[in-house]
Amino acid sequence: MDFEFDAEQRALAERIRAFAAGRLAPAAADGDRRERLRPGLFAELAAEGLFALRVPVAYGGRAASAVGTGIVLEELAAGDLTVCYPVLNAALVAGVLDANATDAQRARWLPPIARGESIIAVCLTEPGHGSDAANIELRAVPAGDGWRLSGEKTSTMLGEYATHGLVFARTGQAGAHGVTAFFIALDDSRVERARLRDLGSRAGGRATLTFDDVPVGRDDVVGAPGCGFVEVMRGFDYSRALIALMCLGAARAAMDEALAHARHRRAFGQPIGRFQGVSFPLVEHATFLHAARLLAYEALWRKDAGLDHRTEANMAKWWAPKAAVDACHQALLTLGQLGWGEDRPLARRLRDVIGTELADGTANVTKLVVARQLLGRENAP
Ligand SMILES: Cc1cc2nc3c(=O)[nH]c(=O)nc-3n(C[C@H](O)[C@H](O)[C@H](O)COP(=O)(O)OP(=O)(O)OC[C@H]3O[C@@H](n4cnc5c(N)ncnc54)[C@H](O)[C@@H]3O)c2cc1C
Structure with a gap:
């Protein structure tokens, strides 16, 4: 090891x-x-x-x-x-x-x-389908040698900036096997973008994209028709470990600020770090962040080694964002009223990491994957 x-x-x-x-x-x-x-x-x-x-x-x-x-x-x-x-x-x-x-x-x-x-957006989520993404409804209607896309995607991170989108659309039957992935230019007057106002990652340009009869060809299909969900999505299998590391990086920065403050801020004649009520919570959060980070890197290491990494990546995705939110919150409290200020990065970090609890699947959805691995599909939710 x-x-x-x-x-x-x-x-x-x-x-x-x-x-x-x-x-x-x-x-x-x-x-x-x-x-x-x-x-x-x-x-x-x-x-x-x-x-x-x-x-x-x-x-x-x-x-x-x-x-x-x-x-x-x-x-x-x-x-x-x-x-x-x-x-x-x-x-x-x-x-x-x-x-x-x-x-x-x-x-x-x-x-x-x-x-x-x-600049790429991933266009999967729709107003009616987030966790149950296999049931998306954006239609790809056959037209000539290709299709025309009509419908709405939402919660598209970078939707405001993206030049291209990996767009998942329904070309066939209900369920996962009727979904096709297209890689297309979004700079098209038939794609309307509406910016969403968010709690965190406010500069991320999350948006709703409305497709109004957008023509796409066979050359725009990624993989084969009907394989968008069952094949193409498989390539995202390690994304959850990457997002785990994103929120852990932000939480590490928040913790560094809290630790520095605990060393220098004095109350009752001594550095506040000398109070166990200040230092022990920081120790606990440092421990959770450390362990979640090892889990995320293990998932990525397994991916590189060609080993199954789904359980580790999904474990990391439910745990790391929660650990990061809790650590950022504690860091903010450690700074007292200073942490609450707009001119300090702590409040922004806390808002940003909350978004990672939702992006690319909620904790429940990632736990579903792990439960099926641990219990077997027939015994799991
Ligand atoms: C910061 C951010 C970035 C994002 N970026 C993108 C992006 O780039 N592209 C994109 O397509 N989407 C993106 N999303 C959307 C994200 O993927 C969805 O929010 C997520 O998949 C959850 O879907 P939903 O919000 O529709 O919630 P829903 O699916 O409606 O779920 C609502 C609640 O019910 C729970 N729930 C649902 N089904 C089950 C179940 N079977 N068992 C137990 N609980 C369940 C969920 O856990 C959740 O708490 C982003 C979201 C955020 C916040």
């Missing part, structure tokens, strides 16, 4: 940590207030190679491991969790396209992703 990153992974973590501290953290409060990622951010992320992580080298990518991708997201999140979403989507969708596309599609789709020219 080995619980340490290797030299290359340590160097990656240090490089991204410095980038996050220098370029992301200082702008995070402003982005949150303006509800907008700052202009030029995508170009900067591209210059750092952060859209190229899961793109193969042959298509201009870095072919990063799942663990390496987790390291990047954890460190970015310590600066600004919201900035992780475009990097996360590029990594996940590039992997899905690489696994399911034809050579011609790979050559068309992957290089612009690696260069940060295609």
Whole structure:
């Protein structure tokens, strides 16, 4: 067993940590207030190679491991969790396209992703279908050699910024086997975007996208018709461990601030860290964050090793966001009234990590997956 990153992974973590501290953290409060990622951010992320992580080298990518991708997201999140979403989507969708596309599609789709020219949204959730995503209703009606998409997607992170979407639509029968995945340009007057106002990750541009008779062709299909849910979605199987590391990165930053405050803030003639009522809760949260982080990295390590990682990734996804929310809350309380202030990042971090309790599946949905593994499908909810 080995619980340490290797030299290359340590160097990656240090490089991204410095980038996050220098370029992301200082702008995070402003982005949150303006509800907008700052202009030029995508170009900067591209210059750092952060859209190229899961793109193969042959298509201009870095072919990063799942663990390496987790390291990047954890460190970015310590600066600004919201900035992780475009990097996360590029990594996940590039992997899905690489696994399911034809050579011609790979050559068309992957290089612009690696260069940060295609900003990607994942368009799955609908107003009537979130957890039961296999029952989505956005229609793909046959037209000529292709289809026309009509219907509504909602809760689409980056919906305001995305140039391209991985859009799941119903081409066939009811249920999972009637769903097809399309990778399409969203810069089309027949795609209407409506911004959602959120509690956290306010700069993330979460939006509702309405598709009004949008033409798509056979060349836009990812994998085969009817395989969107049962095949293409499989490529997302480790996303839950990545999101776990995002919220843990943000929580680590919150804890660092709380620990520094506990060392320096004095009450009743001594540093508040000397009160067990202050330091012991911080110890407990540090323990939960540490353990959840090991679980998330184990899932990614298993993914890289070609081992089954569904249980670990889903365990990490229900636990890490809860641990992160609790830790950020405790960190805020440790700072007293200072933590409540808009000029401190703690309140924003708390709002942002709550979003990770919902994104890519709630705790209940991830527990369903684990329960089926532990109990067997016939004995589980
Ligand atoms: C920050 C953020 C980012 C997101 N990004 C995207 C994105 O980019 N693309 C996208 O498509 N979607 C995105 N989503 C949507 C997200 O995937 C959904 O919110 C999530 O899947 C839950 O669906 P729902 O909100 O419709 O809740 P519902 O499915 O309506 O569930 C409501 C409640 O019922 C519970 N529940 C439902 N079914 C069961 C069951 N069988 N057993 C027990 N409990 C159950 C849920 O746990 C939840 O508490 C994002 C959401 C957030 C908050």
